[in-house]
Amino acid sequence: MQQSVLLVEDDPHTGALFQGLFEDRDSQLVWAQTGGDARSRLRNQDFDLLVLDQRLPDAQGIDLLREIRARRPRQAALLITGYSDIADAVTAMREGAQDYLTKPFESLSVLEAAIDRALSFESARQHSRQVGEPGGDRDRRPLVVSKAMRHLMEQADLVAASDAGVLVSGETGTGKGVIAQHIHHASRRSKGPFIAVDCGAIPENLLEGLLFGYERGAFTGASQANPGLVEAAHQGTLFLDELGEMSPRLQMTLLRVLEERAVLRLGASQPRPCDFRVIAATHRNLHEAVKEGRFRADLFYRLRAVELHVPPLRERRDAIVPLAERFLAEFNARDERNIGPFTDDAVQYMQAAPWPGNVRELRHTIERIVATRLDGPIGFGAFTAGEQNAGTMALQELQLPLDARQAQDHFEQAYLRQLMDRAGHNVSQAARLAGLSRQALHARLVRTGIHPRNGRPS
Ligand SMILES: Nc1ncnc2c1ncn2[C@@H]1O[C@H](COP(=O)(O)OP(=O)(O)OP(=O)(O)O)[C@@H](O)[C@H]1O
Numbered sequence: 001m002q003q004s005v006l007l008v009e010d011d012p013h014t015g016a017l018f019q020g021l022f023e024d025r026d027s028q029l030v031w032a033q034t035g036g037d038a039r040s041r042l043r044n045q046d047f048d049l050l051v052l053d054q055r056l057p058d059a060q061g062i063d064l065l066r067e068i069r070a071r072r073p074r075q076a077a078l079l080i081t082g083y084s085d086i087a088d089a090v091t092a093m094r095e096g097a098q099d100y101l102t103k104p105f106e107s108l109s110v111l112e113a114a115i116d117r118a119l120s121f122e123s124a125r126q127h128s129r130q131v132g133e134p135g136g137d138r139d140r141r142p143l144v145v146s147k148a149m150r151h152l153m154e155q156a157d158l159v160a161a162s163d164a165g166v167l168v169s170g171e172t173g174t175g176k177g178v179i180a181q182h183i184h185h186a187s188r189r190s191k192g193p194f195i196a197v198d199c200g201a202i203p204e205n206l207l208e209g210l211l212f213g214y215e216r217g218a219f220t221g222a223s224q225a226n227p228g229l230v231e232a233a234h235q236g237t238l239f240l241d242e243l244g245e246m247s248p249r250l251q252m253t254l255l256r257v258l259e260e261r262a263v264l265r266l267g268a269s270q271p272r273p274c275d276f277r278v279i280a281a282t283h284r285n286l287h288e289a290v291k292e293g294r295f296r297a298d299l300f301y302r303l304r305a306v307e308l309h310v311p312p313l314r315e316r317r318d319a320i321v322p323l324a325e326r327f328l329a330e331f332n333a334r335d336e337r338n339i340g341p342f343t344d345d346a347v348q349y350m351q352a353a354p355w356p357g358n359v360r361e362l363r364h365t366i367e368r369i370v371a372t373r374l375d376g377p378i379g380f381g382a383f384t385a386g387e388q389n390a391g392t393m394a395l396q397e398l399q400l401p402l403d404a405r406q407a408q409d410h411f412e413q414a415y416l417r418q419l420m421d422r423a424g425h426n427v428s429q430a431a432r433l434a435g436l437s438r439q440a441l442h443a444r445l446v447r448t449g450i451h452p453r454n455g456r457p458s
Pocket residue numbers: 141142143144170171172173174175176177178179241281283359360363425426
């Protein structure tokens with residue numbers, strides 16, 4: 001079925017760019033130049049995807065998105081920001097945008113990939129809602145197979161009943177975020193928001209404003225007051241991922257907020273009461289960090305009333321094949337394929353492989369396999385194909401354009417994708433391998449349009 005996209009954009013160049021992009025596509029583009037125009041178009045037609053510019057003559061893209069999603073909570077959207085403004089981007093994601101794009105666009109292919117991704121995501125979502133109900137929610141639950149994980153989930157259920165601070169530790173990709181969400185959904189706060197922040201990916205000064213909020217004029221560029229994620233998590237759960245990366249100054253502010261149950265926005269004189277539960281996660285050994293004085297002991301003990309350690313996948317090998325089968329079913333449904341089953345040698349390979357990137361790496365591998373074939377059983381070769389000569393293959397497949405800047409962009413994208421694959425899609429690990437700071441790498445990933453989590457163009 002033909003999909004439809006509503007572009008809300010006042011800039012004629014960007015509008016023309018989109019019209020050009022949609023000329024050869026099987027989907028329909030409708031272009032509205034103002035918020036008012038967009039509202040009237042939405043009264044007459046449903047769109048599979050909205051692409052909203054943040055700065056419109058009569059509205060802010062985020063405000064418009066908020067307004068539209070109040071009536072259509074499942075509306076898929078992408079936000080275009082004029083500057084790489086991470087605060088706008090994060091707000092947009094919180095309002096339910098699938099993704100954000102920064103202008104000027106790096107390249108047409110990055111833009112096209114983002115639209116494709118949002119549209120295929122939307123069609124998969126519509127599909128899974130239709131076929132998934134009433135089992136849809138069940139499918140999103142973590143798969144619990146091994147004894148160690150069963151024990152962990154029992155503990156998670158117990159702690160969910162209390163309001164105690166929880167520290168979830170474990171290697172990257174083991175499912176710490178999944179456990180945090182499970183605790184939230186099993187707790188009395190389940191009707192409130194679950195807000196996740198990756199403390200390691202955001203520079204300290206931005207993280208401060210993002211978490212604790214700011215008043216208008218608190219700093220240059222603070223043109224309007226912003227409540228911050230702590231306030232947004234009111235009556236819900238704040239998931240602080242990679243807490244070990246938080247600077248000592250922000251650790252102190254966070255401790256104060258937790259002790260006083262109130263937050264003081266930057267530039268404000270009156271604290272605002274807030275009621276939220278913190279679940280923190282770390283891949284670092286925070287006990288060591290406390291001993292070495294790099295992490296505040298008082299904050300550590302406060303957040304770690306209960307500690308749950310998620311074991312690496314190699315220590316729960318009986319879960320590998322059931323997880324792989326779950327992911328295979330998920331991607332077959334999403335990509336409308338019918339690939340599988342796994343052959344015996346594929347099963348043996350999976351069970352023996354080290355999976356340094358844990359469940360995320362397994363999931364990503366199955367996604368790659370499904371994306372690169374049409375049907376048939378999955379043998380051992382499917383798992384090793386990506387590893388052999390990964391470097392030379394990536395370069396041969398690059399087909400670099402002759403324009404020097406474009407060639408550099410292509411090369412950087414290929415490099416970053418390969419780097420993220422090697423690092424099991426963990427930004428900290430990738431930054432270590434690349435010899436870059438985590439923030440510098442994150443900025444490059446955002447700039448080149450690669451999604452830090454899955455290495456695909458966003
Ligand atoms: N038990 C599980 N059942 C189903 N999917 C899982 C399970 N554990 C992890 N996953 C999937 O693996 C991926 C990684 O999980 P998650 O993001 O929770 O890991 P993490 O430990 O928080 O990673 P990081 O330290 O990099 O933030 C996600 O796509 C998640 O859905």
